[in-house]
Amino acid sequence: MPETNTSSWSNFAVGKPGNNYSQTCKPLETIYHVSHIESALSIIKQGKLKAGLIYDDSYLNSRRILVTWFSPNDWYYGSIYGNIRFQFDWKKLIEDRHYYWIGTMEGYHPTAIRILLSKNDYKSKLKPYNPIRGDGPWWHNKANDKHFWNGNYTLEIMLEDDVSLRDALKVDFIDHHKDICTIKPNCPDHYPDRNDAAALFLAGSISQHPPTIEIPQIEGISSAISNLCLSIIRKSPSGRLLASSQESTAIIRAFMAASYFGRKEESKVFWNMFKSNNEFLNACKRLIETLPGLSPDELDGLFP
Numbered sequence: 001m002p003e004t005n006t007s008s009w010s011n012f013a014v015g016k017p018g019n020n021y022s023q024t025c026k027p028l029e030t031i032y033h034v035s036h037i038e039s040a041l042s043i044i045k046q047g048k049l050k051a052g053l054i055y056d057d058s059y060l061n062s063r064r065i066l067v068t069w070f071s072p073n074d075w076y077y078g079s080i081y082g083n084i085r086f087q088f089d090w091k092k093l094i095e096d097r098h099y100y101w102i103g104t105m106e107g108y109h110p111t112a113i114r115i116l117l118s119k120n121d122y123k124s125k126l127k128p129y130n131p132i133r134g135d136g137p138w139w140h141n142k143a144n145d146k147h148f149w150n151g152n153y154t155l156e157i158m159l160e161d162d163v164s165l166r167d168a169l170k171v172d173f174i175d176h177h178k179d180i181c182t183i184k185p186n187c188p189d190h191y192p193d194r195n196d197a198a199a200l201f202l203a204g205s206i207s208q209h210p211p212t213i214e215i216p217q218i219e220g221i222s223s224a225i226s227n228l229c230l231s232i233i234r235k236s237p238s239g240r241l242l243a244s245s246q247e248s249t250a251i252i253r254a255f256m257a258a259s260y261f262g263r264k265e266e267s268k269v270f271w272n273m274f275k276s277n278n279e280f281l282n283a284c285k286r287l288i289e290t291l292p293g294l295s296p297d298e299l300d301g302l303f304p
Contacts, residue, residue: 009101009129009136012113014150017141028138028147030169031070031093031157033086037189037197040084040171041204049086049163058114060102060158067116067158072149078177083189083197086216087169090147093117093159100126101136102158113137113153118160168216171293173198173223198224200260205291207257218293225299228259229284232271239273243282248274252287 015024033049043049051066060067070088079085100122102114115129115138116122131140137150149155173194181187189197202224241248255270274280285303288294 009113012104012111012137012150012153013135014137014139014148017148023151025139025148026072026151028072028090028149031072031088031090033068033070033088033163034075034079034081034174035084035086036082036183036187037084037200037204039082040086040201041208043086043165044205045208047165049165051160051162054158056105058102060116065116065118065158065160067160068163070157070159071155073151073154075174075177078175080177080180080182083173083176083192083194084201085172085174086165087172088163088167089169092167093157093163097159098122099129099131101129102126105156108154111153112156113150114156114158116158116160120160165216170217170219172219173201194220195223195227199227202288202291203228203256203260206287207253207260216293217295218291219295221294222299225284225288228256229281232268233277233280236276237272237274237280239275241274241279241283243274243279243286248279248283249287252283255284256287 015022017025035043049068051068053064053066054060070093072090094117097117097119098121100116100118102116104114105112116126129136129138131138131147132142133139134141137153137155139148140146141148175194176187176189176192176197189200192200198220202221241251251270251273255267258264258267258270271280274283281303285299289299
Protein backbone atom coordinates (compact mmCIF):
# COMPACT_ATOMS: atom_id res chain seq x y z
CA MET A 1 0.00 0.00 0.00
CA PRO A 2 1.41 3.43 -0.94
CA GLU A 3 2.49 5.92 1.67
CA THR A 4 -0.27 8.36 2.67
CA ASN A 5 1.04 11.92 2.45
CA THR A 6 -1.57 13.26 4.87
CA SER A 7 -1.27 16.91 5.78
CA SER A 8 -2.25 16.32 9.41
CA TRP A 9 -0.35 14.41 12.10
CA SER A 10 -2.71 15.21 14.99
CA ASN A 11 -4.34 11.74 14.85
CA PHE A 12 -1.00 10.26 15.93
CA ALA A 13 -0.18 12.75 18.69
CA VAL A 14 1.82 11.85 21.77
CA GLY A 15 -0.27 11.43 24.93
CA LYS A 16 0.19 13.25 28.19
CA PRO A 17 3.20 12.25 30.33
CA GLY A 18 2.58 11.04 33.86
CA ASN A 19 4.54 9.46 36.66
CA ASN A 20 4.52 6.21 34.71
CA TYR A 21 4.95 6.81 30.99
CA SER A 22 2.24 5.23 28.89
CA GLN A 23 2.51 3.56 25.50
CA THR A 24 1.33 6.81 23.89
CA CYS A 25 4.02 8.88 25.61
CA LYS A 26 7.31 6.98 25.65
CA PRO A 27 10.67 8.64 26.34
CA LEU A 28 12.68 9.15 23.15
CA GLU A 29 16.32 8.97 24.18
CA THR A 30 17.82 6.21 22.06
CA ILE A 31 17.10 5.31 18.45
CA TYR A 32 18.09 2.21 16.51
CA HIS A 33 19.14 1.00 13.10
CA VAL A 34 18.50 -2.75 12.78
CA SER A 35 19.94 -4.89 10.00
CA HIS A 36 20.51 -8.46 8.91
CA ILE A 37 23.86 -10.08 9.59
CA GLU A 38 25.49 -9.61 6.18
CA SER A 39 24.42 -5.96 6.06
CA ALA A 40 25.71 -5.44 9.62
CA LEU A 41 29.10 -6.87 8.66
CA SER A 42 29.22 -4.47 5.72
CA ILE A 43 28.38 -1.57 8.07
CA ILE A 44 31.18 -2.62 10.43
CA LYS A 45 33.63 -2.91 7.54
CA GLN A 46 32.73 0.53 6.17
CA GLY A 47 32.59 2.12 9.60
CA LYS A 48 29.29 3.83 8.85
CA LEU A 49 25.62 3.47 7.99
CA LYS A 50 25.51 4.37 4.33
CA ALA A 51 22.45 6.26 3.08
CA GLY A 52 20.56 4.65 0.22
CA LEU A 53 17.65 5.22 -2.13
CA ILE A 54 14.09 4.59 -0.96
CA TYR A 55 12.56 1.63 -2.79
CA ASP A 56 9.11 1.21 -1.25
CA ASP A 57 5.98 3.23 -2.01
CA SER A 58 7.25 6.32 -0.23
CA TYR A 59 6.46 9.84 -1.35
CA LEU A 60 10.21 10.40 -1.53
CA ASN A 61 11.18 7.47 -3.77
CA SER A 62 10.98 9.61 -6.92
CA ARG A 63 13.07 12.44 -5.47
CA ARG A 64 16.37 10.53 -5.37
CA ILE A 65 16.92 11.43 -1.72
CA LEU A 66 19.37 9.09 0.04
CA VAL A 67 18.46 8.18 3.63
CA THR A 68 19.42 5.93 6.50
CA TRP A 69 16.56 4.44 8.52
CA PHE A 70 16.07 4.62 12.28
CA SER A 71 13.31 3.81 14.76
CA PRO A 72 12.88 3.78 18.55
CA ASN A 73 10.62 0.73 18.20
CA ASP A 74 11.62 -2.21 20.45
CA TRP A 75 9.85 -5.02 18.49
CA TYR A 76 8.06 -7.10 21.15
CA TYR A 77 7.60 -10.07 18.77
CA GLY A 78 11.01 -9.69 17.15
CA SER A 79 12.28 -7.29 14.52
CA ILE A 80 11.29 -7.71 10.89
CA TYR A 81 14.54 -5.98 9.85
CA GLY A 82 17.09 -8.39 11.32
CA ASN A 83 19.01 -9.13 14.51
CA ILE A 84 21.88 -6.64 14.68
CA ARG A 85 20.97 -3.37 16.40
CA PHE A 86 23.07 -0.21 16.21
CA GLN A 87 22.11 2.25 18.94
CA PHE A 88 22.41 6.05 18.70
CA ASP A 89 21.69 9.01 20.93
CA TRP A 90 18.54 10.75 19.70
CA LYS A 91 19.48 14.30 20.64
CA LYS A 92 22.85 14.03 18.95
CA LEU A 93 21.32 12.55 15.80
CA ILE A 94 18.88 15.44 15.29
CA GLU A 95 21.38 18.27 15.91
CA ASP A 96 21.45 21.01 13.25
CA ARG A 97 18.78 19.40 11.09
CA HIS A 98 15.44 20.38 9.60
CA TYR A 99 12.43 18.14 10.29
CA TYR A 100 9.84 17.28 7.62
CA TRP A 101 6.60 15.36 7.77
CA ILE A 102 6.54 12.67 5.06
CA GLY A 103 3.41 10.67 5.82
CA THR A 104 2.13 7.31 7.02
CA MET A 105 2.17 3.73 5.81
CA GLU A 106 -1.35 2.62 6.69
CA GLY A 107 -0.76 -0.91 5.38
CA TYR A 108 1.80 -1.58 8.10
CA HIS A 109 0.72 -3.01 11.44
CA PRO A 110 1.04 -0.90 13.44
CA THR A 111 0.87 2.11 11.14
CA ALA A 112 4.31 3.53 10.33
CA ILE A 113 4.87 7.27 10.79
CA ARG A 114 7.63 8.82 8.68
CA ILE A 115 9.63 11.96 9.41
CA LEU A 116 12.65 13.16 7.41
CA LEU A 117 15.67 14.73 9.13
CA SER A 118 17.89 16.73 6.81
CA LYS A 119 20.47 19.50 6.74
CA ASN A 120 18.91 20.65 3.47
CA ASP A 121 16.16 23.24 3.28
CA TYR A 122 13.11 21.63 1.67
CA LYS A 123 10.50 24.04 3.04
CA SER A 124 9.27 24.87 -0.47
CA LYS A 125 8.76 21.16 -1.27
CA LEU A 126 8.02 19.39 2.01
CA LYS A 127 5.95 20.21 5.08
CA PRO A 128 8.12 21.21 8.06
CA TYR A 129 7.43 19.28 11.26
CA ASN A 130 7.60 21.15 14.56
CA PRO A 131 8.05 18.75 17.49
CA ILE A 132 7.80 21.54 20.06
CA ARG A 133 4.07 21.99 19.40
CA GLY A 134 3.35 18.57 20.91
CA ASP A 135 0.51 17.77 18.50
CA GLY A 136 2.21 14.95 16.60
CA PRO A 137 3.87 11.52 17.09
CA TRP A 138 7.16 13.08 18.24
CA TRP A 139 7.12 15.76 20.94
CA HIS A 140 10.03 17.83 22.25
CA ASN A 141 9.13 19.24 25.64
CA LYS A 142 11.26 22.38 25.76
CA ALA A 143 10.50 22.93 29.45
CA ASN A 144 12.66 19.97 30.49
CA ASP A 145 14.38 19.29 27.15
CA LYS A 146 12.92 15.77 26.98
CA HIS A 147 11.63 14.02 23.88
CA PHE A 148 8.69 11.61 23.61
CA TRP A 149 7.02 9.47 20.94
CA ASN A 150 3.72 7.66 20.53
CA GLY A 151 4.52 3.97 20.88
CA ASN A 152 1.17 2.89 19.44
CA TYR A 153 2.74 3.51 16.04
CA THR A 154 6.05 2.66 14.40
CA LEU A 155 8.02 5.88 14.20
CA GLU A 156 10.33 5.67 11.16
CA ILE A 157 13.04 8.31 10.96
CA MET A 158 14.58 8.92 7.54
CA LEU A 159 17.92 10.67 7.98
CA GLU A 160 19.41 12.23 4.85
CA ASP A 161 23.04 11.43 5.57
CA ASP A 162 25.61 8.71 6.19
CA VAL A 163 26.13 8.07 9.90
CA SER A 164 29.53 7.18 11.34
CA LEU A 165 29.79 4.29 13.77
CA ARG A 166 31.91 6.59 15.92
CA ASP A 167 28.60 8.26 16.82
CA ALA A 168 26.97 4.99 17.88
CA LEU A 169 26.46 4.15 21.53
CA LYS A 170 26.76 0.38 21.12
CA VAL A 171 25.85 -2.67 19.06
CA ASP A 172 23.72 -5.46 20.48
CA PHE A 173 21.56 -8.37 19.33
CA ILE A 174 17.77 -8.81 19.28
CA ASP A 175 15.41 -11.54 18.15
CA HIS A 176 14.17 -11.66 14.57
CA HIS A 177 10.41 -12.01 14.07
CA LYS A 178 9.62 -15.71 13.63
CA ASP A 179 7.47 -15.31 10.52
CA ILE A 180 7.92 -11.87 8.97
CA CYS A 181 10.96 -10.40 7.24
CA THR A 182 11.33 -7.26 5.12
CA ILE A 183 13.57 -9.16 2.70
CA LYS A 184 11.25 -11.33 0.64
CA PRO A 185 10.47 -14.10 -0.04
CA ASN A 186 12.79 -15.62 2.56
CA CYS A 187 14.93 -14.20 5.34
CA PRO A 188 18.60 -14.63 4.37
CA ASP A 189 19.44 -15.40 7.99
CA HIS A 190 16.54 -17.90 8.37
CA TYR A 191 14.85 -16.00 11.21
CA PRO A 192 17.47 -16.67 13.94
CA ASP A 193 17.13 -15.75 17.59
CA ARG A 194 19.54 -13.25 19.12
CA ASN A 195 22.07 -15.85 20.34
CA ASP A 196 22.38 -17.54 16.96
CA ALA A 197 22.68 -14.16 15.28
CA ALA A 198 25.41 -13.11 17.71
CA ALA A 199 27.35 -16.28 16.89
CA LEU A 200 27.08 -15.69 13.15
CA PHE A 201 28.02 -12.04 13.55
CA LEU A 202 31.11 -12.97 15.56
CA ALA A 203 32.13 -15.68 13.08
CA GLY A 204 31.64 -13.34 10.14
CA SER A 205 33.55 -10.50 11.80
CA ILE A 206 36.54 -12.69 12.64
CA SER A 207 36.66 -14.65 9.37
CA GLN A 208 36.37 -11.55 7.21
CA HIS A 209 39.20 -9.79 9.07
CA PRO A 210 37.99 -7.44 11.83
CA PRO A 211 38.10 -3.70 11.15
CA THR A 212 40.90 -1.58 12.51
CA ILE A 213 38.71 1.53 12.80
CA GLU A 214 37.02 2.50 16.03
CA ILE A 215 33.58 0.91 16.44
CA PRO A 216 31.10 1.08 19.33
CA GLN A 217 30.96 -1.40 22.17
CA ILE A 218 29.47 -4.77 21.21
CA GLU A 219 27.20 -6.25 23.88
CA GLY A 220 26.03 -9.85 24.16
CA ILE A 221 29.08 -11.38 22.51
CA SER A 222 29.57 -13.87 25.36
CA SER A 223 26.61 -15.91 24.11
CA ALA A 224 28.18 -15.90 20.64
CA ILE A 225 31.45 -17.24 22.00
CA SER A 226 29.59 -19.98 23.86
CA ASN A 227 27.65 -20.94 20.75
CA LEU A 228 30.72 -21.00 18.52
CA CYS A 229 33.76 -22.01 20.51
CA LEU A 230 32.34 -23.96 23.43
CA SER A 231 29.43 -25.83 21.84
CA ILE A 232 31.70 -27.70 19.44
CA ILE A 233 33.62 -29.35 22.29
CA ARG A 234 32.45 -32.90 22.92
CA LYS A 235 35.73 -34.68 23.64
CA SER A 236 39.44 -33.97 23.28
CA PRO A 237 40.76 -33.14 19.80
CA SER A 238 43.46 -35.38 18.36
CA GLY A 239 45.79 -32.88 16.70
CA ARG A 240 49.12 -31.32 17.65
CA LEU A 241 48.48 -27.61 17.08
CA LEU A 242 49.15 -25.18 19.93
CA ALA A 243 47.53 -21.78 20.48
CA SER A 244 51.00 -20.24 20.29
CA SER A 245 51.72 -21.83 16.92
CA GLN A 246 52.09 -19.49 13.98
CA GLU A 247 49.39 -21.39 12.10
CA SER A 248 46.76 -21.17 14.83
CA THR A 249 45.42 -17.76 13.76
CA ALA A 250 44.79 -18.93 10.21
CA ILE A 251 43.16 -22.15 11.45
CA ILE A 252 40.81 -20.31 13.83
CA ARG A 253 39.91 -17.85 11.09
CA ALA A 254 39.08 -20.82 8.84
CA PHE A 255 37.05 -22.33 11.70
CA MET A 256 35.08 -19.08 11.99
CA ALA A 257 34.47 -18.96 8.22
CA ALA A 258 33.17 -22.53 8.22
CA SER A 259 30.89 -21.70 11.16
CA TYR A 260 29.61 -18.55 9.44
CA PHE A 261 28.64 -20.47 6.30
CA GLY A 262 27.05 -23.30 8.29
CA ARG A 263 29.66 -25.95 7.45
CA LYS A 264 29.59 -27.75 10.79
CA GLU A 265 31.58 -30.81 9.75
CA GLU A 266 34.26 -28.59 8.25
CA SER A 267 34.49 -26.54 11.45
CA LYS A 268 35.03 -29.76 13.43
CA VAL A 269 37.99 -30.59 11.21
CA PHE A 270 39.70 -27.32 12.20
CA TRP A 271 38.90 -27.85 15.90
CA ASN A 272 40.34 -31.38 15.73
CA MET A 273 43.72 -30.00 14.57
CA PHE A 274 44.49 -28.70 18.08
CA LYS A 275 46.32 -30.65 20.77
CA SER A 276 43.66 -30.02 23.43
CA ASN A 277 40.45 -28.12 24.03
CA ASN A 278 42.36 -25.56 26.09
CA GLU A 279 44.72 -24.91 23.19
CA PHE A 280 41.73 -24.51 20.86
CA LEU A 281 39.96 -22.10 23.23
CA ASN A 282 43.09 -20.06 23.86
CA ALA A 283 43.59 -19.72 20.12
CA CYS A 284 39.97 -18.55 19.80
CA LYS A 285 40.48 -16.04 22.59
CA ARG A 286 43.61 -14.55 21.01
CA LEU A 287 41.77 -13.86 17.78
CA ILE A 288 38.48 -12.73 19.31
CA GLU A 289 40.33 -10.20 21.47
CA THR A 290 41.45 -8.41 18.29
CA LEU A 291 37.86 -7.49 17.45
CA PRO A 292 37.31 -3.78 18.22
CA GLY A 293 34.41 -2.88 20.47
CA LEU A 294 34.63 -5.84 22.84
CA SER A 295 34.53 -5.26 26.56
CA PRO A 296 36.94 -7.37 28.65
CA ASP A 297 33.97 -8.19 30.88
CA GLU A 298 32.39 -10.07 27.98
CA LEU A 299 35.33 -12.51 27.89
CA ASP A 300 35.79 -13.03 31.63
CA GLY A 301 35.19 -16.62 32.68
CA LEU A 302 34.59 -17.91 29.17
CA PHE A 303 38.09 -19.14 28.53
CA PRO A 304 40.52 -21.25 30.59
